[in-house]
Amino acid sequence: MPTDTFTWKNKITALLQTQYPIIQAPMFGVATPQMVAAAGEIGVLGTLPLGDLPASKCIELIRATKQLTDRPFAVNVFLNPLPERTAELKKQYTRTKKYLEDFAKQVDLEVKLADYEQVVYTDYRDQVDAIIAEGCKIVSFTFGVFDEATIAKMKQHNIILIGTCTAVAEARVLEQKGIDLICVQGIEAGGHQGTFLTETLPEIGGLSLLAQVKDAVKTPLIYAGGLYNASTIVAIKALGAQGFAIGSLLMGSEESNLAEFEKEALRQAKESDLVLTKSFSGRYARGLSNTFTNQLDHSDYILPYPFQNKLTIGLRIAAKTNKNPEFSSLWTGQSRGPYSGASIKVILSQLIQEVETYKP
Ligand SMILES: Cc1cc2nc3c(=O)[nH]c(=O)nc-3n(C[C@H](O)[C@H](O)[C@H](O)COP(=O)(O)O)c2cc1C
Incomplete structure (x- = not known):
């Protein structure tokens, strides 16, 4: 593709009111209010990850971000189904807790694990009420889709919704529910896969998934998974994505919440260390294998x-306290860059410039 025809302005920049259709991907545990604000400063959409945090904590983080920026930013929540609390689940929990305590003892790691009764759920409806009350205008989500009443409520408040799919069938569901933008997440992506229609992972590579979702729906598409340089962005644009979500490339950055030893572990890792693992959360996530995942x-x-x-x-x-990467969840995707320690403003500005001057 001749470089002088690369245009950033499109339906996504118009809807999100950003200079570039680039999204600092939601990264729970890594993306900070500082990262979100820095993204906004260079015309990129920052995303504040709220996971399944209680409403009071969501409010705290949203306010901390607003203190740092006047630019638009998205918030991101988890919509996983909540398993029924049964006697069998409690038994399994207690058994697994004992196993992990013994495992930690063997490696001299002093741990305090939550008892079954201390595990509390957050209802996403409470998060949504807090998000609306705080005046947020862009909400992205993963692991599911909001119920119809919640979608209607957010639409009444002119909130733009961004859903995540890992399969064509999921994209169809999101479109049918009237979601404004669909984020197509390839199997390359770092962190959790957003799968919500099946128990098993579709495991569809980004190229196959994006092309087929493009054929199946009319909703504008953002792509996430493996974007790290000009050629990946140009290729993904040619496949039909109008928005580009960048995750792993930002993990070593100045604004990342990772500790220095975690950033260093990412820099030192080899391709063969990458794994899709359920070990830390019970859902599949891509990251580095270590003693714990093995x-x-x-x-x-x-x-x-x-x-x-x-x-x-x-x-x-x-x-984290013991600087022990063998028991840390170090999520990262298949395209592993240098994990630069520079500000994301520098990392993303370089990427933008590279795209604008790209020669295939
Ligand atoms: C450390 C980490 C945490 C993540 N947390 C979230 C999250 O909270 N919500 C979400 O929708 N996706 C989350 N993801 C997935 C990213 O938003 C995105 O899909 C992925 O990083 C894109 O692939 P890439 O890492 O190859 O750029 C996370 C990814 C990483 C690496």
Whole structure:
């Protein structure tokens, strides 16, 4: 594609009111209010990840972000189904907790894991009320889709909705529910896969998925998974995406919440260290394999999401405190860049310039 024909302005920039159709991808645990604000400063859409945080914490983070920027930004929430609390689940939880405590002891990691009764859920409706009250205008989501009443409520407040799909069938559901933009997440992506129609992962590569979703729906598409340089962006544009979500490329940045030892572990890792693992959360996520993933993925000590996720929080905190990457969840995608420690303003401005001067 001749470079002088690369245009950034499109339906997505018009809708999101940004200079570029580039999205700093939601990255729970990594993306900070500082990262979101920095993205806005260079005309990119920042995304504040709220995961399944309680409404009070969502408000705190939204306000902290608003203190730093006047630019539009998105917030992102998790819509996973909540498993029924049964006697069997409690038994499995207690058994897995004991197993993890023993495992941590063997490696001299002092952990404080939550008891079953301490595991609390956040209802996304409470998060949505907080998001509306705080005046947020762009909401992205993963692991599911909002119920119709919640969609109607957000639309009454002129909120733009961005849903995540990992299969063509999921894209169709999002379009049918009137979601404004669809983020197509290839299997290359770092972090959790947003799959919501099936228990098993579709595992569809970005090229196959994006082309087929483009054929199946009319909703404008954002693509996420493996974007790290000019050629990946140009290729994805040719396949029909109008928006580009960038995750892993920003993980080493100045605004990333990762500790220095975690950034260093990412920089040192080899391609063969990448794995799709359920070990930390009970849902598939892409990241680095380590002692923890190797042992757990070959065990029957994996609870359904979000129980595994809540149970391993204490372990991940201990790993961070002890600077132990063997028990940290180090999510990253298949396109692994240098994990530059520069500001995301520098990383993304260089990327934009590279695209604008790209010669195939
Ligand atoms: C550390 C990390 C955390 C993530 N957390 C979220 C999240 O909170 N919500 C979400 O929708 N996606 C999340 N993702 C997925 C990203 O938004 C995005 O799909 C992915 O990073 C794109 O692939 P790439 O990493 O190859 O750029 C996360 C990804 C990473 C690497």
